[in-house]
Amino acid sequence: MRVDIYSKPKCSLCDKAADVVESVRARIPFELRIISILEDPALFAAWRYDIPVVVINGVPTFKHHVEASELEARLREAESGTAIAKSAAQDG
Template sequence: MRVDIYSKPKCSLCDKAADVAEAVRARIPFDLRIISILEDPALFERWRYDIPVIAIDGEPTFKFRVTEAELEARLREVQGGMSVAKTDAQDG
């Protein structure tokens, strides 16, 4: 399982999302990538007003804020073979 966090430097919400992901990763193993939208013009155009965006296995799942409980619940769903549910993050 892979979790990507689309972020940018000096973004307090992005830092919080990364902290949440690290805390959850202590309980559920997954690969974590922090991706700066400043390094890719396409990512910048797509996500610049929505960061942080958390994608699970390539599917945007959360944006702006996520709690440990929300992320853990979604990861357990994916781990159990259920598809990632559509959320507001997928509207953009």
Template sequence: MKVDIYSKPACSLCDEAIAVVERVRARIPFELRIISILEDPAALQAWRYDIPVVFINDELAFKHRVEEAAVEAWLLRGKDGTGVAPQGSREE
């Protein structure tokens, strides 16, 4: 399993999202990449006003706010293959 977080420096929501994901990672192992939108022109164009953006296994899971229980539910869904997105995900 892998989690990608699109963020940028000096973003308090991004820092909070990373902390939430790291807490979950302490219980459920997965690969984590933190990608600065400032270093990726396509990401900057796509996510400039929506960070943090979290992808789990290449699927858009969260924007703006991330809740620990919801991240855990997404990861557990990936393990059991139910294909049902947990509540609280893909915030608009």
């Protein structure tokens, strides 16, 4: 299982999301990549107004904000092979 966080330096929301993801990672193992949108013009164009974006196995699941309990639920879905649902507050 892989989780990607699209972020950029000096983004307090991104730092908070990374902290939440790391706290969940202590309980549920997964590969984590933190990707700066500043390193790729296509990523910047796609995500610049939405960071942080948390992507689980290629599915954008959270934007702007992530709750540990919701992340755990989505990771359990991914573990069981169920399609990953976006959180209720997400539109992306």
